[in-house]
Each structure stands twice: as structure tokens, then as C-alpha cells.
Amino acid sequence: METEQILIAGLELPGVDLEYNMDELASLVAANNMEVVDTLTQKLEKPNAGTYFGKGKVQELAEMATAHDVSTVVLSAEVTPSQLTNLEKETGLHLIDRTGLILEIFANRARSKEAKLQVELAKSQYQLARLRTSSSQRLDQQSAGGGYTNRGTGETKLELNRRTVRDKITRINRELKEMSTAADVQRKQRDARDIPSVALVGYTNTGKSTTMNGLVRMFGRSDEKQVFEKDMLFATLDTSVRKLTFADQKELILSDTVGFVSDLPHQLVKAFRSTLAEAAKADLLVQVIDISDPHYREMMETTEKTLSEIGVTDIPMIYAFNKADRAEIAYPTLDGKEITYSAKQLQSLELLTSLIKKQVFNNYVEATFLIPFAEGQVVDFLNGNANVKETTYTENGTVITAELKDKDYNRLERYVQTPKAK
Ligand SMILES: Nc1nc2c(ncn2[C@@H]2O[C@H](COP(=O)(O)OP(=O)(O)OP(=O)(O)O)[C@@H](O)[C@H]2O)c(=O)[nH]1
Ligand SMILES: [Mg+2]
Numbered sequence: 001m002e003t004e005q006i007l008i009a010g011l012e013l014p015g016v017d018l019e020y021n022m023d024e025l026a027s028l029v030a031a032n033n034m035e036v037v038d039t040l041t042q043k044l045e046k047p048n049a050g051t052y053f054g055k056g057k058v059q060e061l062a063e064m065a066t067a068h069d070v071s072t073v074v075l076s077a078e079v080t081p082s083q084l085t086n087l088e089k090e091t092g093l094h095l096i097d098r099t100g101l102i103l104e105i106f107a108n109r110a111r112s113k114e115a116k117l118q119v120e121l122a123k124s125q126y127q128l129a130r131l132r133t134s135s136s137q138r139l140d141q142q143s144a145g146g147g148y149t150n151r152g153t154g155e156t157k158l159e160l161n162r163r164t165v166r167d168k169i170t171r172i173n174r175e176l177k178e179m180s181t182a183a184d185v186q187r188k189q190r191d192a193r194d195i196p197s198v199a200l201v202g203y204t205n206t207g208k209s210t211t212m213n214g215l216v217r218m219f220g221r222s223d224e225k226q227v228f229e230k231d232m233l234f235a236t237l238d239t240s241v242r243k244l245t246f247a248d249q250k251e252l253i254l255s256d257t258v259g260f261v262s263d264l265p266h267q268l269v270k271a272f273r274s275t276l277a278e279a280a281k282a283d284l285l286v287q288v289i290d291i292s293d294p295h296y297r298e299m300m301e302t303t304e305k306t307l308s309e310i311g312v313t314d315i316p317m318i319y320a321f322n323k324a325d326r327a328e329i330a331y332p333t334l335d336g337k338e339i340t341y342s343a344k345q346l347q348s349l350e351l352l353t354s355l356i357k358k359q360v361f362n363n364y365v366e367a368t369f370l371i372p373f374a375e376g377q378v379v380d381f382l383n384g385n386a387n388v389k390e391t392t393y394t395e396n397g398t399v400i401t402a403e404l405k406d407k408d409y410n411r412l413e414r415y416v417q418t419p420k421a422k
Helices: 018-031 055-068 081-091 098-109 113-144 148-192 208-219 266-271 296-309 346-360 373-385 406-411
Strands: 004-012 034-043 072-075 094-096 197-202 240-245 251-256 284-290 317-322 333-335 338-340 364-371 387-394 397-405 416-421
Touching (some): 004 055, 018 034, 018 098, 034 055, 055 081, 072 098, 081 094, 098 266, 113 148, 113 266, 197 208, 197 296, 208 240, 208 284, 208 317, 208 346, 251 346, 266 296, 284 346, 338 346, 364 373, 373 397, 397 406
Parallel strands (some): 004 072, 072 094, 197 251, 197 284, 284 317, 317 338
Antiparallel strands (some): 240 251, 364 397, 364 416
């Protein structure tokens, strides 16, 4: 794909960290295969209602574009549909706001049918909002011009457009619902087998997929596919789910999903709710944080805000401060529920695993059972489902010391020789 040269432009409004805002915009632009050739900013108390920037700046923007021979401008924030239209009219340029840009990136990245539908849904909702505003605008213009007779036809056409988009939204919603039902069934089957689930969440490009791949290499099935990891925003759009099996027979389900960004369009957050359902139903969240990024605190805030937007509020969380190798701090280190690590280091991944296991397998108990020889199936069950530490044979039967789920312990209580520890 060819890289398009573009300008970026933004307003420094009260409370806006413009430099960070523009830096992040440049990364988003790069993720959409565009290259920034120049930047225009303006400090204002509030955006100009009509054209977002002040009059003089709009002129400057048009001149800058001519000087660099570019025809597209990307704005650092979401603007109103009429501001976008007015800016395009006054500059003769193609304008994309932050929301439009993120929607484009997602549209280009979407691979699975579900991700494609979700992006299509978000785009349609964005489009519908735009149709609403342009309709009132067109009516105003027409009544000002006195063209009363045209008004009826204009309205009808718009109504038609809106209805088409609305129908599309309904259709996509129906399709997505069917897909999420299928995912629900899979989750229920796992729940029934009592395998705990752990979800990696966090800002985009923090190393979630790298962490997932590292853990899958160590504890996953050998034929399991690696997930896509790359130094770009929104490398991952789909949720991948993998099973990890440890030497002590314990198992868990690990999922990796779409990353967040500040001001993630609410249409997208809503559309990606089913993709994020894996996180919403997890027993434990691992928030992956890029500690080498000076803005990691803001990114954590964004992550937590986005999680609560999708209704994820009371799941226990581990804070995994990744890329410590780039931050020049000691690693791996553990401090309560916080770990500082590098997803590219084996020792780090081992420490992360021990922290995750401690959180997730807290319902395990250890006990010694005496199983009569006639009940070999109980021995088989323990060998297959528990972490057997010792087996001896006595005249009364097999004596097994094992670590197992408290639920299993309760079922086998009648065989217990020495009461449970812990
Ligand atoms: N130096 C260093 N780089 C890392 C580390 N972990 C991940 N990376 C790099 O960071 C980039 C992003 O990693 P990903 O795993 O794709 O990040 P992600 O969080 O899955 O990103 P999205 O899917 O886009 O949300 C890649 O280039 C990784 O190689 C680390 O511990 N140290
Ligand atoms: Mg990823």
C-alpha cells in the first residue's frame, strides 16, 4: 500500500496536553499508512462553532496544504459533522477527524467476520449521526434560498438514506448477536469444566500479544498458533483464546484482545462489546502497561475508563508493567499485585505466571486420601485432575497426597486420611 502524505492539525484547548495528543495522533496516522509532513496547531479557549479553528488558521491550513502539495488533513479530536463540512468547503481539502481516522484503521485491520461486522456497525452509527446533522443544515439552506418546492424531495432522499443505514445497523446487530451466542456457548462449556479464565487488557501497543505468545510458548499446546504482535497501534482486533496447562495439572484459559486508546470512539467501544466479552467474564484481568512510555499513567486511566464503559468494574486485576528492559529499571520484580517485567524474557514470564497462578488458583487445598483398591477410578481421577505429590501402597489401599480444587476435595471427603492443609 502506498503511504499518503498528510497534515495533522489540532486545537490546544484548556486541559488538553497538546504535545502528547499530537504525538499519539502521529502514531495513529502511521497505523493508517499515512505520513505526517507538517503540523498546525492553535490555542483557543473553545473551538470555533462553525469551522473549529479560527478564520485565520483555516486560511493558514489551506496555504500549508498547497505548500506541501497534500490534500488530506487529519484532526486531533472529534469535531461536529458541520465543522467538518465547513472546513472542507473553506479549504477545498479532505478532512478526517480523530474518530473517522480510528474507524478507518479498524476497518483496514479487521480480519475475522466478527471484527468486520463490528467495525461496519460503528461506521454506520457514525454515518447516521452525520446524516442527522446534514439534514437540518440542508433544510436551513434551502429555506434561506426560498426553494420551498425542493424541500420535500430533499427530505425524502435523506429519510431514505437514514432508513437504509438504520436497516443496515439492525441487520448487523442481528448477525453479531448470533455470533456472540456461539461464543457464549463455548464459554459456558469452559465454565462447566471449571477452568478459570484470565484476560490480558490494556492500552494499545503495550505488549499484550507478546506476553500471550510468550506464555503460550511455555505452557500452551505445541501446535497452537502465535497471535500477531507488531509495533503498531491496534495490531490486534480479534480476541484470541488459548489454554495453558502447567506441570502441576492446573489449567487456565488466557485471552488477548483489542487494545485501548484515549477517546476511543464510543461507537467502537459499543460495537466491540462482544469481542471484549472475554474480558468481561474473566476471573482475573492482567492489565499490561508500557512502563517505558512517559504517559503510562494516562494510559492506565484510559484503560480503566474504557473497561468501566463496557461494564467491567469488579474483576480482580494484576498490574503488569512491561518493557522494563527499555525503562532501565530492575526486573523482574514483584510487589503485591504489581509485577515489573519484560514480555521478551523467560524469567519475567515465569514470575508473571506464578503471580497469575497465585491469584487464580486460590481455591486449591492439599490433603492425603486413602483409597481402597476396589475403587481404582478415584485414583485415576486424582491422577488426571489433581497435582499428585506422593503415592504409596498400603494393605488398606492406595495413599495419595495431592493438591486439588476444594470442590473436588468436598466430593472425595470420605477418603480423606489427614485433613486438608491451608
Ligand atoms: N523492548 C521491548 N519491546 C516489547 C516488549 N513487549 C513487547 N514489545 C514490543 O512492543 C510492540 C507491541 O507489542 P504487541 O504485543 O503487539 O502489543 P499489543 O499490546 O498486543 O498491541 P495491540 O494489539 O496493538 O493493542 C512489539 O513491537 C513488541 O515486540 C518488551 O518487554 N520489551
Ligand atoms: Mg495485540
